[in-house]
Amino acid sequence: MQQKSGTAVLEARDLAGERGGRLVFAGVSFKLARGEALVLLGANGAGKTSLLRVLAGLGRVAEGVLSWEGENVAEDLLAHAARIALLGHLDALKPQLTVFETLRYEARIRGGSVDEAIAAVGLEPLAEAPVRILSAGQRRRVALARLLLGNHPLWLLDEPTVALDAAGVATLGRIVAAHRARGGMVVASSHLDLPIENARTLRLAA
Amino acid sequence: MTAWFGLVARDLALARRNAGDTLAAVAFFLLACGLFPFAVGPDPMVLARIAAGVVWVAALLAALLPLDRLVGGDYEDGTLDQLLVSGLHPAAVAVAKAAVHWLATGVPILLAAPFGAVMLALPVRAIPVLVAALALGTAVLSLLGIAGAALTLGARRGGVLLPLLILPLTIPVLIFGAAAVEAASVGLAVGPQLAMLGALLAAALPLAPLAAGIALRSAVE
Numbered sequence: 088m089q090q091k092s093g094t095a096v097l098e099a100r101d102l103a104g105e106r107g108g109r110l111v112f113a114g115v116s117f118k119l120a121r122g123e124a125l126v127l128l129g130a131n132g133a134g135k136t137s138l139l140r141v142l143a144g145l146g147r148v149a150e151g152v153l154s155w156e157g158e159n160v161a162e163d164l165l166a167h168a169a170r171i172a173l174l175g176h177l178d179a180l181k182p183q184l185t186v187f188e189t190l191r192y193e194a195r196i197r198g199g200s201v202d203e204a205i206a207a208v209g210l211e212p213l214a215e216a217p218v219r220i221l222s223a224g225q226r227r228r229v230a231l232a233r234l235l236l237g238n239h240p241l242w243l244l245d246e247p248t249v250a251l252d253a254a255g256v257a258t259l260g261r262i263v264a265a266h267r268a269r270g271g272m273v274v275a276s277s278h279l280d281l282p283i284e285n286a287r288t289l290r291l292a293a
Numbered sequence: 294m295t296a297w298f299g300l301v302a303r304d305l306a307l308a309r310r311n312a313g314d315t316l317a318a319v320a321f322f323l324l325a326c327g328l329f330p331f332a333v334g335p336d337p338m339v340l341a342r343i344a345a346g347v348v349w350v351a352a353l354l355a356a357l358l359p360l361d362r363l364v365g366g367d368y369e370d371g372t373l374d375q376l377l378v379s380g381l382h383p384a385a386v387a388v389a390k391a392a393v394h395w396l397a398t399g400v401p402i403l404l405a406a407p408f409g410a411v412m413l414a415l416p417v418r419a420i421p422v423l424v425a426a427l428a429l430g431t432a433v434l435s436l437l438g439i440a441g442a443a444l445t446l447g448a449r450r451g452g453v454l455l456p457l458l459i460l461p462l463t464i465p466v467l468i469f470g471a472a473a474v475e476a477a478s479v480g481l482a483v484g485p486q487l488a489m490l491g492a493l494l495a496a497a498l499p500l501a502p503l504a505a506g507i508a509l510r511s512a513v514e
Binding site: 106140143144145146147165168169171172173175176177178179180181183184188192194195196197233 | 295296375381
């Protein structure tokens, strides 16, 4: 992440994505440099989630090119996966594991420090609690903690503030700001105001 | 590799917390074996004649039980998305899932197999061969199973579709597995049958995870 800011790392050119055989967005172009953030706006069904999944290498690219430092992402999805931390609609948590166990296994898969991640999202008092008993907002915090594991340059956040309380939103703002200060990039979708400063916006037409 | 073992360790921990699934598979296996004496009568000669086949079919069916939850849960709660952006190759994810299925379902059935065999009056000298053959056969089934489970992800009635897809593919395993046990029970050499089972495992080991990996990727699209 030492590269100087200003040069585009992630670039989308005329990107179109489909889901279930239907084109959900088309003609999406943007450039993202280190430290920058992009907020996706648009009505329900405008394709925000689909675009995020395409950026993650999960969705199907119908047209256009997504490139990382000039190289087509589709040619090496595995290398692209290593650059990404994804916060999806679903928290991807197992109710039987405790918060600490969840993040310890994640850290074995992705690397990173569990204790730092737990501290950063303010979950220390609940570290030994099973995910089963957590509230929706607390689960969302565990999912936020996962972003911090393994130093991925690109964060893809799908409605990150859903279920979070005011303190949770502030936490989100803090970890996103720290991530960008380290040279990380963020693409987020939301209906609400996100606690992300100096973000560019991209409006998707329904 | 650390990442792969991390995934296996997590899924094994989950399997331990959901021990009921393993118990259900073992109980199903023993019950299925135990039903045959009631159906065909208690004549030890008749039972010993069919024991090898019955134990094999019961073991395959029992191992099928937890298959649809193998990746189904991960698909529904978003874990599969996370695994596919974790940097692990999708085929490696599939191998991990198959390994966990074998350890959490295949091995317990292996341990129960001698009891099932004794209930069916299988000659005791055939039991070591039965366990060895089942060890290879259930591993093949785990690999075929993950491919089938990945292919039926998101399908309506995937749980019904899955056995229809997998069971025909297990026929070669069944033929050589039951033949090995029968040969052992009459004191013949079992090397060729076990070698064939090993060959089936060697073929399934690269092919099934590759197919499963592609299916996992297309399931999340």
